[in-house]
Amino acid sequence: MLPIIEFDGLTVSLGGREILHGLSGALNGKAIGLLGPNGAGKSTFINTLLGFHKPSKGTVRVHGRDVCSDAMAVRRMIGYMPENEAFIAGMSGVRFVRYMAELAGLPPDEALERAHEAFFYVGLGEARYRKLGTYSLGMKQLAKLAQAIAHGPNLLLLDEPTNGLDPPARLRMLQLIREIRDTPGMNLVLSSHLLHDVEECCDEVLILNEGRIAALCNLEEERKANRKFLELETTGDENAFAEAAEGMGCECALFSRGRMKIVLPNEIELRQIYKLAAEKGVQIRRMNHRRDSLEDIFLRAMEEPAQASAAQVGAQNGCL
Amino acid sequence: MAVYKRTYRRYDGQLTAQWSRFLVLTRYSLSTLFDSRPFTAFVVLSAIPLLLSAVIVYLSHSAAARALLQLNDAGRALVEIDPRFFRQVLMNQGLFAFLLTAWAGPGLIAPDLANQALPLYLSRPFSRTEYVLGKMGVLFLLLSAITWLPVLLLFALQSGLAEAGWFAENYWLMGSIFFAGVLWIVVVALVSLAISAWVRWRIVASVFLFGIFFVAAAFAEMINGILSTTRGHLLNIAHLIFGVIWPSLFRLGQEVAAANPHARHRHIPAAAAPLLPQPIPLWEAWVVVLVVCSLCLVLLNRRLRAREVVRG
Numbered sequence: 001m002l003p004i005i006e007f008d009g010l011t012v013s014l015g016g017r018e019i020l021h022g023l024s025g026a027l028n029g030k031a032i033g034l035l036g037p038n039g040a041g042k043s044t045f046i047n048t049l050l051g052f053h054k055p056s057k058g059t060v061r062v063h064g065r066d067v068c069s070d071a072m073a074v075r076r077m078i079g080y081m082p083e084n085e086a087f088i089a090g091m092s093g094v095r096f097v098r099y100m101a102e103l104a105g106l107p108p109d110e111a112l113e114r115a116h117e118a119f120f121y122v123g124l125g126e127a128r129y130r131k132l133g134t135y136s137l138g139m140k141q142l143a144k145l146a147q148a149i150a151h152g153p154n155l156l157l158l159d160e161p162t163n164g165l166d167p168p169a170r171l172r173m174l175q176l177i178r179e180i181r182d183t184p185g186m187n188l189v190l191s192s193h194l195l196h197d198v199e200e201c202c203d204e205v206l207i208l209n210e211g212r213i214a215a216l217c218n219l220e221e222e223r224k225a226n227r228k229f230l231e232l233e234t235t236g237d238e239n240a241f242a243e244a245a246e247g248m249g250c251e252c253a254l255f256s257r258g259r260m261k262i263v264l265p266n267e268i269e270l271r272q273i274y275k276l277a278a279e280k281g282v283q284i285r286r287m288n289h290r291r292d293s294l295e296d297i298f299l300r301a302m303e304e305p306a307q308a309s310a311a312q313v314g315a316q317n318g319c320l
Numbered sequence: 321m322a323v324y325k326r327t328y329r330r331y332d333g334q335l336t337a338q339w340s341r342f343l344v345l346t347r348y349s350l351s352t353l354f355d356s357r358p359f360t361a362f363v364v365l366s367a368i369p370l371l372l373s374a375v376i377v378y379l380s381h382s383a384a385a386r387a388l389l390q391l392n393d394a395g396r397a398l399v400e401i402d403p404r405f406f407r408q409v410l411m412n413q414g415l416f417a418f419l420l421t422a423w424a425g426p427g428l429i430a431p432d433l434a435n436q437a438l439p440l441y442l443s444r445p446f447s448r449t450e451y452v453l454g455k456m457g458v459l460f461l462l463l464s465a466i467t468w469l470p471v472l473l474l475f476a477l478q479s480g481l482a483e484a485g486w487f488a489e490n491y492w493l494m495g496s497i498f499f500a501g502v503l504w505i506v507v508v509a510l511v512s513l514a515i516s517a518w519v520r521w522r523i524v525a526s527v528f529l530f531g532i533f534f535v536a537a538a539f540a541e542m543i544n545g546i547l548s549t550t551r552g553h554l555l556n557i558a559h560l561i562f563g564v565i566w567p568s569l570f571r572l573g574q575e576v577a578a579a580n581p582h583a584r585h586r587h588i589p590a591a592a593a594p595l596l597p598q599p600i601p602l603w604e605a606w607v608v609v610l611v612v613c614s615l616c617l618v619l620l621n622r623r624l625r626a627r628e629v630v631r632g
Contacts, residue, residue, distance in 0.1 A: 050443050052626040072338070072445045080443035082436070089431040090352060102344045104444045105335035114331065121328060147440065152331025157443075180328045 009058030029204025036208035079153035104151035118146035214301035236282035345454025366416035381481035425512025426525030459509035468501025510616035
């Protein structure tokens, strides 16, 4: 099966400066998160997928089609929600979305029907006849999502879709993204600097740093593979407790003031740790039980020097 | 009331032909323009001179109507329906076309740039060329409707009323009317779109458009006066089109001669004629018009990008 997005030696230079440095990899997830600090090259990567920037070297393919030589066919498959405020002046919401759908090739009647549907779907049904200029920021974000989906694309590019949204609107947006993701045959790329948004919606993540791949991993597999961590604060004989825990197959690291970190093997249950503590007369004052989160992955990727070649090999094998 | 199922569904129905997509843009822009009543009123107003011209054509062929209006036969001779008449009507309409362009043109591209709408257009199977064609289409349809199209109808009216043989002698005028009208439309449309792409404020863009045509004309006259030349007219696009290219399209040789400075200086001895400024040759006028159009296309090409790249 063809990867959703495939890039090989992708180099993009803008204004005489190289922004993306020879990226290679393949993205196969249903929902692909694009992460990175400001200036990492996320927007440049999305703009290159849309054909807005031409690669100076290398190739990018979407569903097997080259974004340069087959730009129209690629754009036919794509729905794009830009990061910035972008709309057509003086139009009502539904007219705007109908217009965009017609430009994507839908006949006028179909476009009108789908514009109404898209507006109801994103929850702006009651406001669809209002001028776009009167919409709040949250409504404009939803209208942008409506125009991106009205023509029924099979790849949705969402550039910072939760920017400027209040918590309820953000939850609504994330819920919509998850619903769209779960539609058969639908894929999406979500560019965000909010780790939580990506963690909520995506099953694969591409982390960029200074125009290079810092990490490319399948979040689902990563979650399954990650070991469980326990962060403990104890009083009592923590050395004896740690020794006993290591005897059970755990890895322990002791810190000052009775703090310790234990890595649990899959077969060890929490109950056994409590039992062990009771046996050793150790009082557990605080316990934090967690798995490796996207935040850990992200921070680790940012700490490690971005090494393109290693990353690209890692792309095939999981997280770096 | 329709009840819509709130789920996302992909579209797998029929798509419109790719070549016709730019017309969507034209259709929506025209509809937005005609939402303005003053604009609609102005378009209607621009048809009045055409109606008057139609009345003149009718009067020139109807003795009964002339008698009713107490116009004698000398009145008929006042307006001769010939190529010059059609060129004059087209020129009048050209002025209206310019005013309409100054009204509608600046609002075509500038709002899209101000609202960062270009990525929305260009993320679809829609190219920059189609975008420009769509916006040009607005002005082309609008200006055609008040220039060469009605003048062709006027020509048809004259052909119907005139005696046999008039059409056979003047059928070439149809091509002249069409090409002359289209040339003017293309030039003013391109100039106004280029201004719209670079000047964000509508009023400033309109003023700029007037400046290019009228201030340049004044400047051209100044150069001609000071340097005793006609080359200043090379800066005056309207003069080049109306005064040099159109007379040749309408086969008005004597008009070209009138534009010749020799004709205005009959008192000067023939021996001194080579010292007088030469009229602008037709090819130079065409070159300037083509350069202006190319420059506008370059300006549009530089400005109409989905993403601006800051150099440095």
